[in-house]
Amino acid sequence: MKYQLELKEVSKSFGPVQANDGISFAIKPGSVHALLGENGAGKSTLVKIIYGSLEPDEGSMKWYGEDFCPTNPFEAREKGVAMVFQHFSLFESLTVAENIVLGLDNVVLDDVIISKIEKYSKQYGLSINPHQVVGDLSVGARQRVEIVRCLMQNPKLLIMDEPTSVLTPKEVTDLFLTLRKLADNGCAILYISHKLEEVRQICKYATILRNGSLIKNCNPQEHTKDEIAEMMIGKKIIKLARENIKHGKEIFSINSLSSKSNNMFGVDLKDINLSVRQGSITGIAGVAGNGQDELMRILIGEDNAPASSLEFKGLDITRLTSHQRRQLSMFFVPEERLGHGAVPSMGLDENMLLSRPNSSKMTRNNIIDWKQVRNLTNNVVDTFNVMTPSVSAEAQSLSGGNLQKFMVGRELIQNPELLIIAQPTWGVDAGSANNIHQALIALADSGSSVLIISQDLDEILSLCEQVHVLYNGSLSDSVDMQKNGLEKISQLMLGGAIQ
């Protein structure tokens, strides 16, 4: 049988870093093939080689049994390789149709192409309007545009880089339907992800990479989630378990918080009440866009809240800035890492310094003690296994997962009495997610409180003793997990009330 694409001993190194070391695997026509690995395992490099953005140092590739060595994306596209990027390569000020035309060779914008776009979007259930400006579209809709753009090239192989990391559960289901239709029509799909449940659901073949080397080619449906995760990270996943749940008195509360969103498309918060006790892990579940961003901004102190709606250690903190809240030992990890969590163009050490309370000894009489700053930064980098060339590397130069580890670590080494964290493991691979979860548990075990706002239901369920659901700006009461907890949460997430 002829393979769609076959890789033999492909190697690529950047200076001293061996990104790919003799990788071999083969993709069958019409199959959905997963490429699995942690951040920095060499997935992106391998994909760039297939897509013609990089050339391999050694090894060869075959396309339907014929030699295949694209030197640029145009050549790869000509053969039938198409790619949906992780960070979408769309142009916000242009219309959907213009965006699609840009990705196609030898095509101009006319009525023919517009009707073709409509035909494809209907055929594969990808609803898009060719005349809309991309800047106005939701993330899910943008991804549909990217996919239609790829489909217009009649691809034989569609590469998808982390396609579901930004989608709502409904959008994920729709995407899988589309992918199945595509595969049934004979288009092979190379699916890059670290969400193992999804991979097991949709892929029959998987190639697992670790540190640039091939670990195994296997059928992911024949292995458990934990087995695959262990192959990816090369060590045992530690089961999450809280040893001593000891709840103390209430440390933080939200009291009848209502707030109009200052964003046109935002969600207004309606009468939110919440109580967090010492030593507890509290979770706020919910689909993105139900007020999470607005609530987080108020908790951090970026937006104002009505007087006495936030109380920490018995103090009304509504008028305190985020810096003053940190002084009280209330720490935050916002969802948006670059821009909210860290200054993208500054070093890790500088970012460390910027979020410190005055007590941290990093300054002496307002003069920065760089030695101390670097020591503390090094401490975080080592403890949380942040992969970075140096402690002064720019925040934006780190991968999303690595930066997340750094930011969580940065807050954790302060031993916060209350840590408020949004999407703790968004874009973080399984091994690091496990580390972060363990650290959060250890923090709660030591008597501090953790408030988690996350869309990842698995995460909430495995960590939190107390779970609330945010829907359309309203927060549910705490859900009793003993009696059909999961069912109730799913209902609440879709807007149903508890009966």
Place this chain on the structure above:
Amino acid sequence: MNELFVQIILGISIASVPLIFAATGELLVERSGVLNLGVEGMMIVGAITGFVVQFHFDNALLSLAAAIIAGMSIAAIFAFLTQIMLTNQVATGLALTLFGLGVSAFWGRAYSKVTVDRVDAINVPGLSDLPIVGPLVFSYDPLFYLSILMVILVWYFLNRTKKGLILRAIGDNHDAAHAIGHKVVRYRFIAILFGGAMAGIGGAYLSLVQVPIWVEGMTAGRGWISLALVVFASWQPFKVIVGAIIFGGITILQLHAQGFGVNVDAQYLSMLPYLMTIFVLVTLRIRIKSNTNRVMPSCLGKIFHSTQ
């Protein structure tokens, strides 16, 4: 009265032409995501080069060609520095403006007391003799018509051709354009050269048509006004003509006002076009504040560094 009216209209159009050329060129450059602040420098080098060649050879076409090449040469320096050496666009553009002003002054010392033959208007036989309409529509110099044609061409290129679409896409998101496989640097390089050529003609128009003499620093800030015009036009070619007529109009009206002996110090009247520039930019900023991101090329002034 009719004659004065015609004279004012003619004056306004002559004052607008250099702005239309320079601004339309810069508009294309900015649409590709590059901010070239060297317009003033490119204009003045075009002005002196055109003037010198006209003085020695007395050939309008040759002088224009020379001015175009001169403008493109300065632009090429800018393109090389910003696109290949990845220097900061603002600093490089400012440096080239200062360089252009200096080198033109140095080179123009020998030509400060001479005049050349003005490049004349073409009168379309028959039509230009019509009352009012004749002089208003059919008796401009050829460059006036060319400037309008260039606006149309640039509009057509940007909105009706695939290459124009690619250029806009590069201005919007150069990383994405690169990822798809479009040649970011090549497009920008060519756009910058085009901007240089247009600024060169604009400059030559000053020293060959408006006033056929050379005066040091004779562009007098028109390069800067052109830059403001691009913003005023919200990066739309046809609005450049509207803007240029407003600025040209104020320049001419204040001259006529001075001529009529309006009881205001001439210095204040001369300030008007520049004050107008600031005023327009501020009001425009307030008006489009909500959707500025939509009209401005997102990558404007950002350095593109291919990681490959």
